[in-house]
Amino acid sequence: MAVDGPDAAAAAQGGRSASDSDATAGKGGGSANPFPGFDQLGAFIRAQRELMELSQRQLAKMAQLSNPYLSQIERGLHEPSVRVLKALAEALNVRAATLLSYAGLMDREDVPTVVEAVQADPSLTDEQKAALLGVYRSFDAGNG
Numbered sequence: 001m002a003v004d005g006p007d008a009a010a011a012a013q014g015g016r017s018a019s020d021s022d023a024t025a026g027k028g029g030g031s032a033n034p035f036p037g038f039d040q041l042g043a044f045i046r047a048q049r050e051l052m053e054l055s056q057r058q059l060a061k062m063a064q065l066s067n068p069y070l071s072q073i074e075r076g077l078h079e080p081s082v083r084v085l086k087a088l089a090e091a092l093n094v095r096a097a098t099l100l101s102y103a104g105l106m107d108r109e110d111v112p113t114v115v116e117a118v119q120a121d122p123s124l125t126d127e128q129k130a131a132l133l134g135v136y137r138s139f140d141a142g143n144g
Helices: 007-014 018-025 038-052 056-062 067-076 083-094 095-101 114-119 127-144
Strands: none
Touching: 007 056, 007 095, 007 127, 038 067, 056 083, 083 095, 095 127
């Protein structure tokens, strides 16, 4: 199951290797990343991919992207288009709004909370919504 939100990105931040950090720093004397705001987006995409137990190659194929291009996005070295973000969102089973907000193309306030998303889902019965929210709240209480 995909995790949608900042917890996945935070988990991914801790999972970066030294080689990833070196690659993000750029080449030729440690030049700065040309897209510094996209590190969080890349970390979120990587975390979602790893939660789904997909290789980078598998995700690239699902989203109809090249493997090197996806690698650059995950390392924050490229600014993906809205079309690419939508394709990745579909492949990762997350809302496009979530990726757009990580890319800075949409305000975080525009992304619904878990509670709002569950309550707004027309495919769920009231009993299912209550059960999901009960589980979510128990996890949320355990983290606070």
